[in-house]
Amino acid sequence: MPTNDLHDFFYPGTVALIGATDKPTKPGRAVLENLASFKGTVFPVNPKHTELFGRRCYATVKDIPGKIDLAIVVVPSTFAEQVMGELRDKGVRRVILVSAGFAEAGEEGARLQQRIRETARQYGIRVIGPNALGVFNSDNGLDSFFVSRERVSRPGAGMLSIIAQSGAITVILMEALARDGIGIAKAINYGNRLDVDDADALDYFADDPKTGAVAVYLESVADGTKFLQAAKRFASKKPLVIWKAGKHTLGAIAVSSHTATLAGRYGLYQAAIRQSGAVEAYGFDHMIDAVKAVALMDYPCTGNRLLIVTNGGGMAVAAADQAEQEGFIMPRTPEAARDRLRQAFPPFFVTNNPIDLTGSGKDEDYYTAIKEALPHYDAAVIILLMGATTVTERVTEIVARACHEVKKPVACCMLQGLGYTREAMSTLLKLRIPVYPSPERAVRALAVLRKTSCRRT
Amino acid sequence: MPTNDLHDFFYPGTVALIGATDKPTKPGRAVLENLASFKGTVFPVNPKHTELFGRRCYATVKDIPGKIDLAIVVVPSTFAEQVMGELRDKGVRRVILVSAGFAEAGEEGARLQQRIRETARQYGIRVIGPNALGVFNSDNGLDSFFVSRERVSRPGAGMLSIIAQSGAITVILMEALARDGIGIAKAINYGNRLDVDDADALDYFADDPKTGAVAVYLESVADGTKFLQAAKRFASKKPLVIWKAGKHTLGAIAVSSHTATLAGRYGLYQAAIRQSGAVEAYGFDHMIDAVKAVALMDYPCTGNRLLIVTNGGGMAVAAADQAEQEGFIMPRTPEAARDRLRQAFPPFFVTNNPIDLTGSGKDEDYYTAIKEALPHYDAAVIILLMGATTVTERVTEIVARACHEVKKPVACCMLQGLGYTREAMSTLLKLRIPVYPSPERAVRALAVLRKTSCRRT
Numbered sequence: 051m052p053t054n055d056l057h058d059f060f061y062p063g064t065v066a067l068i069g070a071t072d073k074p075t076k077p078g079r080a081v082l083e084n085l086a087s088f089k090g091t092v093f094p095v096n097p098k099h100t101e102l103f104g105r106r107c108y109a110t111v112k113d114i115p116g117k118i119d120l121a122i123v124v125v126p127s128t129f130a131e132q133v134m135g136e137l138r139d140k141g142v143r144r145v146i147l148v149s150a151g152f153a154e155a156g157e158e159g160a161r162l163q164q165r166i167r168e169t170a171r172q173y174g175i176r177v178i179g180p181n182a183l184g185v186f187n188s189d190n191g192l193d194s195f196f197v198s199r200e201r202v203s204r205p206g207a208g209m210l211s212i213i214a215q216s217g218a219i220t221v222i223l224m225e226a227l228a229r230d231g232i233g234i235a236k237a238i239n240y241g242n243r244l245d246v247d248d249a250d251a252l253d254y255f256a257d258d259p260k261t262g263a264v265a266v267y268l269e270s271v272a273d274g275t276k277f278l279q280a281a282k283r284f285a286s287k288k289p290l291v292i293w294k295a296g297k298h299t300l301g302a303i304a305v306s307s308h309t310a311t312l313a314g315r316y317g318l319y320q321a322a323i324r325q326s327g328a329v330e331a332y333g334f335d336h337m338i339d340a341v342k343a344v345a346l347m348d349y350p351c352t353g354n355r356l357l358i359v360t361n362g363g364g365m366a367v368a369a370a371d372q373a374e375q376e377g378f379i380m381p382r383t384p385e386a387a388r389d390r391l392r393q394a395f396p397p398f399f400v401t402n403n404p405i406d407l408t409g410s411g412k413d414e415d416y417y418t419a420i421k422e423a424l425p426h427y428d429a430a431v432i433i434l435l436m437g438a439t440t441v442t443e444r445v446t447e448i449v450a451r452a453c454h455e456v457k458k459p460v461a462c463c464m465l466q467g468l469g470y471t472r473e474a475m476s477t478l479l480k481l482r483i484p485v486y487p488s489p490e491r492a493v494r495a496l497a498v499l500r501k502t503s504c505r506r507t
Numbered sequence: 508m509p510t511n512d513l514h515d516f517f518y519p520g521t522v523a524l525i526g527a528t529d530k531p532t533k534p535g536r537a538v539l540e541n542l543a544s545f546k547g548t549v550f551p552v553n554p555k556h557t558e559l560f561g562r563r564c565y566a567t568v569k570d571i572p573g574k575i576d577l578a579i580v581v582v583p584s585t586f587a588e589q590v591m592g593e594l595r596d597k598g599v600r601r602v603i604l605v606s607a608g609f610a611e612a613g614e615e616g617a618r619l620q621q622r623i624r625e626t627a628r629q630y631g632i633r634v635i636g637p638n639a640l641g642v643f644n645s646d647n648g649l650d651s652f653f654v655s656r657e658r659v660s661r662p663g664a665g666m667l668s669i670i671a672q673s674g675a676i677t678v679i680l681m682e683a684l685a686r687d688g689i690g691i692a693k694a695i696n697y698g699n700r701l702d703v704d705d706a707d708a709l710d711y712f713a714d715d716p717k718t719g720a721v722a723v724y725l726e727s728v729a730d731g732t733k734f735l736q737a738a739k740r741f742a743s744k745k746p747l748v749i750w751k752a753g754k755h756t757l758g759a760i761a762v763s764s765h766t767a768t769l770a771g772r773y774g775l776y777q778a779a780i781r782q783s784g785a786v787e788a789y790g791f792d793h794m795i796d797a798v799k800a801v802a803l804m805d806y807p808c809t810g811n812r813l814l815i816v817t818n819g820g821g822m823a824v825a826a827a828d829q830a831e832q833e834g835f836i837m838p839r840t841p842e843a844a845r846d847r848l849r850q851a852f853p854p855f856f857v858t859n860n861p862i863d864l865t866g867s868g869k870d871e872d873y874y875t876a877i878k879e880a881l882p883h884y885d886a887a888v889i890i891l892l893m894g895a896t897t898v899t900e901r902v903t904e905i906v907a908r909a910c911h912e913v914k915k916p917v918a919c920c921m922l923q924g925l926g927y928t929r930e931a932m933s934t935l936l937k938l939r940i941p942v943y944p945s946p947e948r949a950v951r952a953l954a955v956l957r958k959t960s961c962r963r964t
Contacts, residue, residue: 074896075896075897076896077866077867077896079896080896127855150855150865150866150867151854151855154820154855154857155854155855155857156854159855196866196896197866197894197895197896198894198896200927201893201894201895201896201927202894214821215821216819216820216821216822216824217819217820217821217866218817218818218819218820218821218822218866218892219819219821219822219825221819221892221894222819222822222892222894222922225894225922225928226922267821269821269824295821295824295825295828296824296827296828297828297831298828298831299831300827300828300830300831300835300836300837301824301825301827301828301831303827303837304815304820304823304824304826304827304861305824307820307857307859307861307863308820308821308823308824308857308863309820333825333828333829333945333947334822334825334945334946334947335792335944335945335947335948338945358761360675361675362673362674362675362676362678362679363611363673363674363675363761363764363765363766364671364672364673364674364675364676364724364726364752364765365673365675365676365679365791366761366765367673367726367752367753367758367761367762367765368676368752368758368790368791369761370753370757370758370760370761371752371753371754371755371757371758371790372790373757374754374755374756374757374758378757379757380757380760380761397608397612397613398584398607398608398611398612398616400611400612400764400765402764404761404764406764406765408607409534409607409653409654409674409675410534410607435675435678435679436658437654437655437658437659437678437679437682438654438658439531439532439533439534439536439537439653439654439655439658440532465679465682465683470657470658471682487792488790488791488792488795489791490790490791490792491792
């Protein structure tokens with residue numbers, strides 16, 4: 051598929067929404083509302099209405115004046131064939147089939163899906179879906195997702211794009227990013243993958259100047275060879291994180307009823323991910339953490355020498371446990387740096403790596419520790435326990451400043467707590483320091499960055 | 508150690524705080540403020556003050572009239588020997604040594620710690636610490652933790668007690684529990700473990716009527732045999748979760764500078780945990796999840812047959828992947844139940860386990876799915892994606908009602924998102940349905956419950 055085929059899905063001039071409605075809880079209502087942000091023309095289609103929210107509503111597609119670049123279809127699957135016929139006659143060549151009730155719902159649905167595939171192939175219509183959210187593009191406000199923004203916040207503009215076989219995962223990744231103030235470029239959820247697939251999306255994003263990295267959620271791939279080629283090509287240019295779900299028997303059964311596909315052998319997927327130069331995410335939390343690392347960490351991680359700075363020893367022990375698992379080493383703080391730290395600190399601070407400022411560490415002590423020690427390491431986990439009375443709300447800015455001065459990648463760790471820590475976390479994220487809710491997850495995020503950095507240097 | 512030795516630490520009538528102060532950021536200030544909740548008498552001690560926050564302040568311990576049941580010492584370690592002498596002369600037999608700067612700070616500190624140990628042994632003084640937060644008791648408001656409540660919220664009263672070698676872990680566990688509205692009975696952080704140790708605390712909590720379960724964070728144990736005995740005795744009565752940190756080389760190095768102890772061979776600890784009948788937590792997140800399961804789940808998990816109900820297929824796949832790892836099986840929904848679900852649901856819902864209500868599932872559909880299917884299983888993961896427009900804020904109450912009617916253990920999964928989901932999470936927790944931020948963690952929590960349930964039935 052030439053990449054401009056997908057381009058037209060993300061950058062249409064005119065969009066028709068088949069099944070637009072004002073009924074609350076209906077997908078056609080949510081999509082219509084979400085399209086309000088789209089910098090293009092929207093034509094609602096529904097024979098029961100002549101107007102919807104101030105827009106003229108058309109009885110059928112053929113009543114719409116002029117060309118339709120993209121049709122978003124949210125009507126029940128029983129009407130899908132009829133609608134596809136009307137779209138064909140109208141000359142529409144890009145269709146997002148949001149509706150469920152196809153191959154994932156049983157044999158009858160599978161036959162329906164097959165008939166629509168044949169129509170689409172015959173008339174050169176490219177289809178995303180069915181059983182899909184479709185596309186989101188922060189560049190022009192296009193948003194075919196049938197989840198309201200009141201429920202699921204949309205991230206602002208950013209460099210990360212998302213490719214996901216699951217709508218739920220797409221939405222939840224977007225909400226997690228929005229929560230942390232991390233923007234995205236584009237997202238695509240292709241559901242049953244009647245036509246447009248994972249590899250098509252990777253190929254498109256490889257050349258998309260707005261996309262700097264991609265996170266992929268896969269249950270299966272349409273074509274293994276095609277996917278591997280696309281992944282290799284993408285990963286040679288930009289960081290790529292892939293989560294393969296449906297790993298073993300139980301997951302594979304869940305996949306078959308979810309996206310009506312075969313999950314395949316996990317071992318083969320792992321080998322392909324490794325071979326492509328992508329980084330594997332092992333589950334939901336790992337995916338969120340990896341995405342945050344790729345989107346927020348501004349400096350590459352070019353080696354495995356890890357520094358830990360903490361004001362709580364137990365958290366450093368947990369981080370060190372995870373560091374060993376991820377292949378990091380933790381060399382002692384170099385003697386000259388230790389001497390300077392000993393002079394700056396009270397005698398009960400621990401100056402060897404992990405540097406432990408104890409419950410008495412002050413804001414400035416973090417600055418001193420990071421500035422003196424971090425230049426000798428490849429990355430650092432900075433643990434900030436905001437419960438210590440000697441730490442103020444300024445510590446986040448001070449830590450961020452030190453890290454950006456040293457220009458080494460850093461993952462902060464802070465409990466997702468009540469008011470006080472929530473403020474602090476959001477300050478760190480604004481200052482482009484990713485923050486994780488446990489020491490293990492902070493280390494794991496740096497490990498992801500290290501893998502993507504190695505491939506790019 | 509007879510258990511009543513520890514009883515006096517948790518239930519003193521009179522407490523002296525050596526090093527009380529009004530200086531912000533000083534530990535002596537935080538502890539003094541926190542003792543305001545204590546239902547007993549508090550005597551601040553500091554020669555620089557005659558009054559502190561309306562309380563009379565004493566120059567030395569010997570000036571205090573009457574008997575002192577417990578002394579909390581927050582003065583710098585250089586004054587520790589002198590203070591110990593004064594406490595000995597005053598006849599104080601319970602001391603919490605909060606101060607740092609002992610064995611964890613180097614050889615000189617280690618010698619100081621040894622001298623204090625000898626004094627304590629000689630005069631029958633029992634010591635918690637040094638380098639420790641001490642004790643928290645929700646039963647009488649005793650709180651020797653030098654972290655302000657403004658920074659770290661205290662949980663209310665509950666059945667869980669905490670034993671932790673790390674102050675940071677103690678505090679962070681407490682904050683996580685407070686955040687989720689889960690109460691605790693007591694907590695003890697013994698730091699360098701000059702005297703009172705892990706096994707003493709376990710023995711005391713085994714007989715404490717207020718303690719229904721214990722979570723332990725260990726870097727090392729003082730005496731392996733004694734600990735194993737105490738753990739066995741405890742686990743034969745109540746659920747016990749143990750996190751052993753400092754597992755391998757890097758973690759062990761971090762342990763030695765943290766609590767000045769030898770982390771020991773992880774394999775031995777794992778064997779001991781298994782042998783004792785406790786459940787091992789593998790890291791920070793696992794510990795939080797396990798503690799929440801033990802504290803909140805009201806019904807035992809007596810088998811490995813897991814049901815998943817979701818409104819997003821991808822999340823169910825991730826849960827199924829984890830279920831396999833944790834030894835759960837996921838039998839098909841029994842035919843009779845499937846028939847009833849098929850009648851109740853639109854045709855595109857998936858009625859086989861995992862039951863997928865898709866993005867169109869309504870509040871009542873959760874109720875129907877749980878009531879029809881859960882009786883045939885041992886436990887369930889209920890995935891609630893609040894982004895779906897068909898789900899309202901009432902879904903949490905409806906899910907909780909169904910689960911409590913069926914009386915099977917349930918772990919909900921909901922993204923830790925913005926306003927809307929935050930409300931929903933807190934409703935679930937109030938209704939005693941634990942909720943986890945990822946499908947994998949929900950499954951893992953049920954696995955913990957299953958292990959503790961097996962041991963108790």
